[in-house]
Amino acid sequence: MSESSVQKTLQVRDLKVYYDTPTGDIKAVDGISFDVHKGECLGIVGESGCGKSTAAYGILRLVQHPGKVAGGTVEVDGSNVSNFSEEEFRKIRATKLALIPQGAMNSLNPTMSIGAQIRDLILTHSGSSARAQLKERIDGLLRKVGLPLRVATMFPHELSGGMKQRVCIAIGIALNPSLVIADESTSALDVVVQRIVAQTLKNVQREMGVSMIMIGHDMGLMAQMVDRIAVMYAGKMVEISPTREFFNNPRHPYSKVLIEAIPSLKERKPLKLVEGITHDPRNPPPGCIYQLRCPFAEDVCRSKPPVWQQLKKSHQVACHLIKDEDHVAA
Amino acid sequence: MSLLEIENATKLYPISGGLLGKEKQLCALNQFSMNLEAEPASITTIAGESGSGKSTIANLVLGFTSLSSGSIRFRGKDVNKMSSAELFDYRKNVQAVFQDPFGVYNPFYRIHHIFKMAIKHFKLATNKQEGRDLIEEALNVVGLRGEEVLEKFPHQLSGGQRQRMMMARAYMIRPRVIVADEPVSMVDASLRAAILDVMLKMRDQQGISFLYITHDLSTAYQIGDRIFILYQGNVVESGDTVAVIDQPKHPYVQLLIDSVPAPDPDENWGEQIDVPDEEETRFSDAIGCRYLGRCPQKTDLCASKAPILKPFSSGSPHQVSCHLYD
């Protein structure tokens, strides 16, 4: 299946986000490339500090000083937005690219009703011409996320955590964007509520055919929710693969560590101890970014950075240890 | 000998209002009982979602809030009737590790402040060198070195390091019981194992018992000996961890275990469930089972009479609170 035949909602190439500090640049995101196909849900996983949230903010040009987007291109629905002016980019934010940020449910305006907040958003972006069908539109959004219509008149403090999070999802999809980025949408929620909200998100995504990026660290959640998984480590992308293939056959040593660290509800196993990111983010080691933690590191790993390789079953990895016969025939 | 015995602990909070001006009360914890033996040391999990009462149990045991009724006994002596010397001894033997590895450090001081405070007030060392040795030994147990971390400020260390230092501090005091309130929920997956491993080491090598308070059943399954599962202030099921999680009896526990996402895409979450939004059922004047609003298997009896916690089958340590098993 050639890449050009399937439409891509998002194409990111070599994105870099650096933080300027007096002792050097912190390379929070150091040259990552990935695609999001139309209608698919891509999961980005990694431990804290790996740069997954920063990457989302970089794509949306929401990085604040002293951080800056230091390179790379972003294409949305085929058009290169990297050279858009601030004004032009502001127009596509929320209308083409939507973000449901981490902790969104705590950022709802406590003095406005839910309906008023959604109305504000719609009117700001679509102008007053949208006023006529406002109520229907808001009702439709609430129905899509499984909330009763009376929520439109309620205030954030009257709602439970799960309901607030679903309101945030409704706000995210309100302007029919092409791509929704959900950053840790369920981390603060109880297990049962998390299931409801996650399933709501999935339903919304399927019904609307909107493309989605889910950022998180809960591998179990990812297994249930996303079509493809992308793994980040210390600012670099190390593996991208369809979900089933990823869990059956993880190729990168770090991916294997992540999967093994998942505590199981089925059997008791001795705990496997693992360290955190060990290198200085201002001074990444030459060669492979994972070399300091990798039990299989060889000399080539310490000197040359690994190349992004295409394997069978749409599986992509950056690792020197992958054998040739797994490669896709050219 | 019983180390910590909690009997029918109940905590009520007044909430204003009520049509006739009658003060309603919120029952955060209802008749909770638990016995921790001095030996063998064990890890007892107290699991539940928010509003279940698990944090209330932590606060009661640590003395941050007081009981509305019931009793807590330490080594046979009622905590409420203790002299100040006995209370001091209680403090020393019942320590805690908290969820937020940042808020527990005073941002004004360097990290060594929390160690020095404990050494000073509990008189753990007679001179400076002894104190330093004590701190170093505790840090080594959690895999850290004093020269790397002690002189730093809290914001200069990672979350995992801060959490491990809290563990080290608790270890240094050599308590009999450590209340661990969500110790790994704000820590990365890769470091969780390290912290849970320290807990196991402390239990096996130092004979320290843990009250592990969490909402994460998976980690509880990996390290817990006994488990109590709470819902809205009541224990709904309790017993041996593996037995309860492998074969849950209460409908709520079954729902809970089903809702944990399995890290296997082939094992589907199942149908979209439609659970009605939780209503506050923790009012002290509520009758009937607290889980009534969401239970798929409710009967008429459930609305009129609250079930009581009793063994699932006679003589079994596995206890359930549900009319299905009457």
Add this chain to the structure above:
Amino acid sequence: MLKRKSISNPWLNTPLICGVLVIGIILTGTLVGHLYWDTEMAATRSAPLNLPPYGFENMRKQEGVIEHPLGTTNSGRDMLSVMLVGTPATMSIGFIAAGIGMLVGIILGFSAGFYGGWWDDLVRLLADTTTTIPALAVLIVVQSLFRVEVNTMAALIALFYWPGPTRYIRAQVLTMRESGYVKMAKLSGAPERDIMFKEMLPNLIPYLAASFIGNTSGAILTAIGLEVLGLGPTRMPTLGVTIYFALEAAAILRDMWWWWGLPTLMLILIFMGLLMINVGLDEVSNPRLRKAS
């Protein structure tokens, strides 16, 4: 160069340093002045009347002399001496009033927030009531009846400056009481006294410093308000009192700009310095205001 340091130490930011320099120069200047200049000449009839500063001419075409470089007043006070005596007097009113207010605020605010109960209710009642009393009106009445001197005036002004710190400290104590590090202190067996003064108080230092400086400005302003109305201390030529005398003697019409102008200039410098210190302290206590993170 300064920016690099400010990233690691928030106390070294530009406004704070400039403000401290200004106030520091003023204070050291007056101190040095006391050593080398005869401040007795601040009293009346110490010098020829109405002389302009050295190098200028007054309306009567008299020239200034080097013995009185900043000119003299219409009662023969040497302006340089007046400035050297009046500046510290004015500033001390501010510092004393703010200091008393802060001390009271710490004692009442901490105890009210920490212990709660009826004491908390009482403190709050007193603080809220005091805030509603118009300070200047009361002080005008008191001064008209009892013409007090500098230190007493400072204490009187302090009566109106204690509710602010009290309320803020109480609010902060209520928040900090629930914090993780206070729980840890309790767990470590720390007595209440330690918790209040070793755990909570240090975290309030940036606020306390900013509040102190802010109250100093406010107190000086209140004092000036009284003084230019003629209700200032009688025996000390503070800056405000000097301005009052100047206005009384129609110094503006007589083009004696040095008499009212120099104290005004000094007041402007003092207020600017205090304001800059405040802005700088704001940056310390609120990290979001800092330029680089």
